[in-house]
Amino acid sequence: MTEHTTEALPELPTVRSCPYRPADGYEPSRWNGGAVTKVRLPGGRKAWAVTGYAEGRALLADPRLTADRAHPGSPLPIPAAPGPRARPMLLGVEGQEHRRQRKALMPTFTLKRVTALRPRLEHLVNERLDALLAAGPPADLVSGFALPVPSLAICELLGVPYEDHAFFERQARLRHDPERGAQAMAELGRYLDALVRTKQTDPGDGLIDELLTSQVPLGTIDRDEVVGLALVLLIAGHATTSGMISMGTLALLEHPGQFAAIRSGAVALLGVVDELLRYVSGEGALPRVALEDIEIDGQLIRAGDGVLIVTSVANRDKALLDRPLELDVHRPPGSHLTFGYGTHQCLGQNLARLELEIAFRALVTRIPSLRLAVPAGELTTTRGSGLNALPVTW
Template identity: 50%
Template sequence: MSMPAATPTSARPFPIGRQCPYRPSADYAAFRQDGPLSRVSLYDGRQVWLVTGYAEARALLADRRVSINPRLEGFPALSAEMAELEGTGYTDVLIGVDPPVHTRQRAMLIPSFSIRRMNALRPAIQDIVDQRIEAMLSAGPPVDLVATFALPVPSMAVCVLLGVPYEDREAFEGPVRGLFDPDPDRAGEAMAALTEYFGQLIDRKERNPGTGLLDDLIADQVRTGSLSRDELVLYAMLMLIAGQDTTANVISLGTLALLEHPDQFAALRDNPGLVPGAVEEIMRYVSLIEAISRVALEDIEISGYRIRAGEGILIGSAAANFSTALVSTPEQLDVTRSPRHHLGFGFGIHQCIGQNLARIELELAFRALTQRIPGLRLAVPAAQIRTSVTGPMERLTQLPVAW
């Protein structure tokens, strides 16, 4: 039997702010009291479903009756700036398209993101991590871990992967941040700047090929007519943004979490073999993305609820990651466990295509921080650390550390 939808007066506002930057809000407990699905009210007053149950979140992420297409009526945007971004071409590859378009696009990239291909990059990424650790040690304490380590490591790594010159970073780092500017004009200017940069980069690569993923796509897909040049620009933009921004935030937030739980930092320092599993626990605990947006294409019955066609769905990955259905003590950060089935990389056909690369970067980063700087500590009280929410993600603007 279907349960009735919540009445308008019972819909809680969403998103909810975090009391702690590196873990989901304790207020999710109130949502869970309603059951695995709740009704929430967005910034524009529209009401949508919020899914906080772990099993229900996984089921809906794998359900072909829900769409990722932000251009469909009813698709829920978490903010006005996200609504503006989702109406641009940025979402026309992978993150905003359904099968069969998504199937074709993803098939072009999957071979390039295999575990084998990513492991081949491990020595280069290790060199990057070592360089940034040396830069921190040379600068001496205190240093800002965000600027000196968390941001440059994934930025340099994704540049190696794509074949993007890291010396071009001034041309793309500013526009990447500007994409999520609340001013739609500035966000539009950032999109135009990124489109122009990647168009020029592809021109250069067509004249003088290199060895990166973009070069492979030009040779194997663009020249054969399987991929348009405009699509390649969007591919490049998406992979650069996703490849550096998300991983950088996990490194900075994960480090803050470890430093505020010194017993967990010590466990990794004393037993580096725990690090690969700890990456999964940090991904679960940090839960970088609060919710994943979808819209129902058909009526869906799930756990006694009926989601009607055209209704917006927010799959609360952060709340689901703190479910006892995933780990027995979700409120604890425990680096001795490895919850591989967390939703930090999503689930289903839209699961993060770069997760193999991200895992390597995070493993090497956290191993280096705990082994090379065993006395790492916060240089200021945690309450003084500056945070911001840009787009769908919580982030640290700086993380002063000492040793």
């Protein structure tokens, strides 16, 4: 067992030469020969970077770690949400409180319930592609497809009126703006608060309505939690999927043989989606804080230490699969940590997989000659997990 006391720590890699690969400095998959390494974060904070798949999975399931990003030891701290009703929701709570909130949402995210959304999601995806094709090339696949598709899907799930989807798309984009992000979040919160108030007297169809009619009367959750949970789902359900659509498309366009294999129907879309989820890296790190001392991979993580499970690198661990640094859409579905693991594993992963399957199938079949309109080196990423723009032509 090794206990680090030196201040000469490696810097956490943050610069990426390729938008959909981990930051430069992590390769090969076992960074610096170890799966758990103490590092210095931008700004000077210290944390443990976990880059091994087995170690990351074990820690994500370990109750001695908390996902509470308001904890002073969090490697990626976030301030409390603005407003008098601000309370920790889902991702920021643990134990019984977390189980109670998650249980209220679980019926909506079963595979059966999500699969029932397929016809509507296919319609929404094709509607966006109709508009893209009608406008003609060149086009920005981010603003024209990758952002609106998840926005429309989560609005459909929550029961947000279709006519308000443009507002959600705008706020979703502004959320990553350093100067306007806080205001965008506040506006989303105010909108959802007003929507819940309306639905209390005039219910419709959607998750918000189900929570108000089935959970709130039983006292399982209260109306303020409905607002908070809707906001969490809106953000979580939009950012990951929109980023995967844009960066997954870029990865496929830079691997034309694999794009062609999908177009020809030679590979199963479920396997393609799983491989893209494994291979394409967004933010790629899940923050945790140790509540007790933990020994792992010959290292001692002290109580109060911040931990970053670097899923984007753990997904490329050579102990996980052969040729982990290669994109191979012919692989059968396998294990990865993109949706996390343990009690905080992504609740909406069934919906995300379905959206991605429908989106990629439609793209490759309806625009078979899709290609980049600018050199890949000119593309830039958001503060979140996607591209600022993806100019394409056909």
